[in-house]
Amino acid sequence: MTDPTPRHDTSTSDPEEPPPGGVLAESDEQVAAYSDGSEIAARSQWQLFRRKFFRHKLAMGSLVYLAIVVVAAINAETVAPYAYDDINVVMRGTAPTFEEMHFFGTDQLGRDYFSRVLFGARTSLSVAWIVAVVVGVIGTTVGAIAGFYRGWVDAALMRMTDLVIIFPALAVLLVFAALFGQGRPTRIGIILGLLLWPTLARIVRGVFLSLREKEFVQAARACGAGDLRIMFRHMIPNTIGPIVVNMTLVMAAAIIIEATLAFLGFGVNPPTPALGRLMDEGRSSMQTQWWLIVMPGMALVSIALAVNFIGDGLRDALDPTQQEK
Amino acid sequence: MSDPLLSIRDLVTQFDTADGTVRAVDGVSYDVYPGETVGVVGESGSGKSVTVMSVLGLIPEPPGRIADGQVLLEGRDLLTLSDAEFRDVRGKDIAMIFQDPMTSLNPVLTVGSQIAEAIEVHRSHLSDDAIRKRVIELLELVGVPNADDRFDQYPHEYSGGMRQRAMIAMAIANEPKILIADEPTTALDVTIQAQVLNVLQTAQDETNAGTILITHDLGVIAEMADRVVVMYGGRVVETGTVDEIFHSPKHPYTLGLLSSLPRPDADLERLEPIPGQPPSLINLPSGCAFHPRCRMGNDRQRCRFETPERIDLDAGRSTACHYYEEMDAEIQRVQDATGAEISTEDEDA
Incomplete structure (x- = not known):
């Protein structure tokens, strides 16, 4: 190939058709396999991801657990043995028992605690879900625009992000609760989401900054693709991994923060049970009726942990630098 | 055309x-x-x-x-x-x-x-x-x-x-x-x-x-x-047809590229690589950007201080060397030194 004189006679082989050995000469077993009819199925990204994720036992266990909790919480009305405000006067203050299906016992008024925890978990999960959506949308958009356009757009958006980061989330939430009173899960979720997006924005910005220098972005540009097409079709799909991982972590944080708020007496409207409020109510009698604080506490910790473990599993599975063992 | x-x-x-x-x-x-x-x-x-x-x-x-x-x-x-x-x-x-x-x-x-x-x-x-x-x-x-x-x-x-x-x-x-x-x-x-x-x-x-x-x-x-x-240091130093470039280069840089190639067909005694490094664009040499590496320039004042403009030799044939007329002698020198054949019209037929 380094001979400068035109002696490679390429004209003998018709350029329309690659030389018969040409296709086979590709040093790729796949191609060779194609030409003799037997296909070697290549593993797609998705298959690789699934394999890695399924091997992550903790994450798989968490996924199963969380799936059960989510389904139970969504269908709380049918799953729970009682409504959260049904009172069983006879069995007031009973410790966990199978008798009359008071698995988590009852409180001083005789309300079934398992049902109350389940409805509380529903509140926590719906807040977490709303937070994830709000954070996903705002964080991705801000980070993508900042990383894609750089320059003053980037500077302005990132300073705004810094501003939101320094808000003390709890204090802001308490002020909101004091101003507007306690709200529905939607309101708490949106406010929390408006406070928690900066981390995701920074991550997405970082990924975008490196992606925009990639050759395939240049290639798309050279094809005449516009900014929006490049961002949404080429760059965001390459950012899904970090986005999903960060969203799970944000969900876990949101569950804890919502519980903290409820524990402090803010958060969702009173008749709706929330895990944090159940713990607050159980606090006074925890010396004698331990289940009143332990049961919602366990529910809270297990849900937050499960979400975290899933996030871990996703991160490991999506990280191509982590080799399969 | x-x-x-x-x-x-x-x-x-x-x-x-x-x-x-x-x-x-x-x-x-x-x-x-x-x-x-x-x-x-x-x-x-x-x-x-x-x-x-x-x-x-x-x-x-x-x-x-x-x-x-x-x-x-x-x-x-x-x-x-x-x-x-x-x-x-x-x-x-x-x-x-x-x-x-x-x-x-x-x-x-x-x-x-x-x-x-x-x-x-x-x-x-x-x-x-x-x-x-x-x-x-x-x-x-x-x-x-x-x-x-x-x-x-x-x-x-x-x-x-x-x-x-x-x-x-x-x-x-x-x-x-x-x-x-x-x-x-x-x-x-x-x-x-x-x-x-x-x-x-x-x-x-x-x-x-x-x-x-x-x-x-x-x-x-x-x-x-x-x-x-042919480009060097952000400028076009020579243009021509493939034959012209390969057989009668009119810029010492082109000749340098040719003579630094191993050629299985020629009985080479040795290669003659271009000495030195490609120039840094931040600190481009004055005059002809190629002069510090040029074997033909011999540190002549003109090469060091005067940037060569494009000289049109023929339609589509140009060079940017003050002393392109000396190229025939230079080609001869390189041929003698390396045993390569550059200008002898060896059209591999």
Whole structure:
């Protein structure tokens, strides 16, 4: 190939058709396999991801657990043995028992605690879900625009992000609760989401900054693709991994923060049970009726942990630098 | 000759860096005619890629800036177009094949959909079925076997050579007038290189596009190009036909490139590499940028202080050397020193 004189006679082989050995000469077993009819199925990204994720036992266990909790919480009305405000006067203050299906016992008024925890978990999960959506949308958009356009757009958006980061989330939430009173899960979720997006924005910005220098972005540009097409079709799909991982972590944080708020007496409207409020109510009698604080506490910790473990599993599975063992 | 399709005129592209403004391309001019292949050779940093990036309007601004010059596509100056107008030119009138097929395909989209996108961007009225059919035709044209199955595969399921074929398919999807190939074979195995060059030739024949082939591989130039543009330090130092460049170079840098090649056909006593390093664009030598490495210049004042302008020797034949008349003697000296045969009209018949 380094001979400068035109002696490679390429004209003998018709350029329309690659030389018969040409296709086979590709040093790729796949191609060779194609030409003799037997296909070697290549593993797609998705298959690789699934394999890695399924091997992550903790994450798989968490996924199963969380799936059960989510389904139970969504269908709380049918799953729970009682409504959260049904009172069983006879069995007031009973410790966990199978008798009359008071698995988590009852409180001083005789309300079934398992049902109350389940409805509380529903509140926590719906807040977490709303937070994830709000954070996903705002964080991705801000980070993508900042990383894609750089320059003053980037500077302005990132300073705004810094501003939101320094808000003390709890204090802001308490002020909101004091101003507007306690709200529905939607309101708490949106406010929390408006406070928690900066981390995701920074991550997405970082990924975008490196992606925009990639050759395939240049290639798309050279094809005449516009900014929006490049961002949404080429760059965001390459950012899904970090986005999903960060969203799970944000969900876990949101569950804890919502519980903290409820524990402090803010958060969702009173008749709706929330895990944090159940713990607050159980606090006074925890010396004698331990289940009143332990049961919602366990529910809270297990849900937050499960979400975290899933996030871990996703991160490991999506990280191509982590080799399969 | 007919009118050039693409005409680059006195192009100047600058980059603002922490160490000052760098002229990566400094007054480059060359033409591309329909159906011909122009080879652009030069070392890393000679401005060959920046020139074509400027043509495509893909110079990142800032820090880059096209400071001067014109890029005329059939007489229309591309540099005066709005962003939207330029987007319409990219991929339709001028298409580009990138160096590294491993990174120029988006890993999360199927190859077929990426080629389809190139069509979709410019011809949104076509139905999905029509586009798919066209993409499969293109894949077959560039020699991808089982194109129908391969449409739905992801880039990692393609080998390097297949990916570069897919890139070529993408580039010719809209039958561009100008096809730019930036080191299309550099990242490939030697065995695949010739195949890909064949495909490129096919693609060019199919579209009758004027092709700009950027490479540092003189073998590729010899095989593919009709005319050659030699660049050094952001400037064009010599232009000519392949025969002229290979057999009677009129610039000592071109001769240096030729004499530093191992040639199996010639009974070489030794190679004569170009001494020194390619110049840093931040601190380009004064006068002729090549003078510190030039064996012919002998530190003459004129070479050190006077920047050589382009000297037109003939139609399409030019050099930028003050002392190009001495080249015959220099060629003789190199031949004596290395045993290589350069100017003896050895047309391998």
